[in-house]
Amino acid sequence: MEALMTRIGVRYPIFQGGMAWVADGQLAAAVSEAGGLGIIGSGHAPASYVAEQIAIAKQHTDRPFGVNVMLLSPHVEAVIAVVAQAKVAVVTTGAGDPGRYLEPLQAAGSVVLPVVPSVALAKRMARQGVDGVIAEGMESGGHIGAMTTMALVPQVVDALAIPVIAAGGIADGRGVAAALALGACGVQMGTRFLAAAETQIHPQYQAAVLKAKDVDTLVTGQYLGHAARVLKNPMSRQYLKLEKQLALTGGDMTAVEQLGNGSLRIAVQEGDPQRGSFMAGQAAGMVRHVDPAAAILRSVVSQTLAIVGDGPLKQKVV
Ligand SMILES: Cc1cc2nc3c(=O)[nH]c(=O)nc-3n(C[C@H](O)[C@H](O)[C@H](O)COP(=O)(O)O)c2cc1C
Known part of the structure; x- marks a missing residue:
């Protein structure tokens, strides 16, 4: 071969x-x-x-x-x-x-x-x-x-x-x-x-990667069956909180799905930590x-x- x-x-x-x-x-x-x-x-x-x-x-x-x-x-x-x-x-x-x-x-x-x-x-x-x-x-x-x-x-x-x-x-x-x-x-x-x-990513997204330490990522979407690793920021913390809350109460997950829609695009183009998913791995601490x-x-x-x-x-x- x-x-x-x-x-x-x-x-x-x-x-x-x-x-x-x-x-x-x-x-x-x-x-x-x-x-x-x-x-x-x-x-x-x-x-x-x-x-x-x-x-x-x-x-x-x-x-x-x-x-x-x-x-x-x-x-x-x-x-x-x-x-x-x-x-x-x-x-x-x-x-x-x-x-x-x-x-x-x-x-x-x-x-x-x-x-x-x-x-x-x-x-x-x-x-x-x-x-x-x-x-x-x-x-x-x-x-x-x-x-x-x-x-x-x-x-x-x-x-x-x-x-x-x-x-x-x-x-x-x-x-x-x-x-x-x-x-x-x-x-x-x-x-x-x-x-x-x-x-070509937004400077705020890139700066967040450069600043990240080893423990600065978290995993969202686990309860929805599509886990994604992202940097900790207001958006990912809010997403995780809502997701856990709804999973515990058996609530409708549509609201979480909606929160995630387009969030990587927002991170890349707008760099907004309130609405953007700054996807990055645990190796960010080495970058x-x-x-x-x-x-x-x-x-x-x-x-x-x-x-x-x-x-x-x-x-x-x-
Ligand atoms: C911002 C971002 C977006 C990604 N998008 C995709 C994707 O669209 N398709 C895919 O197969 N993998 C995607 N990945 C995974 C990468 O292709 C790659 O396998 C992964 O980043 C390797 O792990 P590392 O981040 O620790 O280097 C993405 C990763 C990141 C960080």
Whole structure:
């Protein structure tokens, strides 16, 4: 089996996670140009937005990049058509089962990598013929499962015969070296790239990430079945309080759902901590400054190489 990173054509086994509203064509191109894999986040955006971002990425880099498709998006069919037509190198999928889209995507030459939170889901995806999986631990920013990266990754590696990429809580070379030691062939980082110079998020959102300490995130949506890790702020505290109250009293959860609607967009575009969900992972405490994507990759790779030395993991890094 040809090594996954060679097949994709990336120099370093480092993906920038596709983040809804955050990861646009410009950021993805900057990461890919620097030797990693940039991934455009499509979230619930219409197919025309995704086509536009793909065109922007193609203008800025000749290197491979990816698109993250949210399978719960009302525009999913049209987004898949755009992505297949553009012959995007990698398609990562969130929130569900990409099974029925595998054939058109793989026929277009895309490597398909679903994000999985458990061994059971990883095995189901592998049976369907995906090219690998991204095992994402609950340290991550955004929507999460219940397992930690440290416990999840080796169990997924043991259960599957296809490549595994680790995500969640990785923000520097120590995390990459650890993930490779757990058996992953690469990593995906989201939170670290919230502080990339190319990331177009509201300055108040970015400042909150830089200021965050280890314990400054909380998990909302657990009672609704869609847990998400966000920074503590007035919005997330209010959301959690209301959610717990309604869960305890058996109340109607519609009010909480409404509070969450559009809250990531508000965070990204308006930076309002009263109404915005500042999604970020526990690794935010390690993110201290804004750097160009290329500098982030350089420092992560050199730290990883310093740790793995000339040992057997070195060939996984470069
Ligand atoms: C602001 C934000 C938005 C995200 N949006 C998505 C998304 O739309 N689809 C997806 O599959 N993952 C999404 N993620 C998860 C990332 O792609 C990545 O897997 C995760 O951030 C890795 O963990 P880390 O934050 O600890 O680096 C998001 C993460 C963040 C921080």
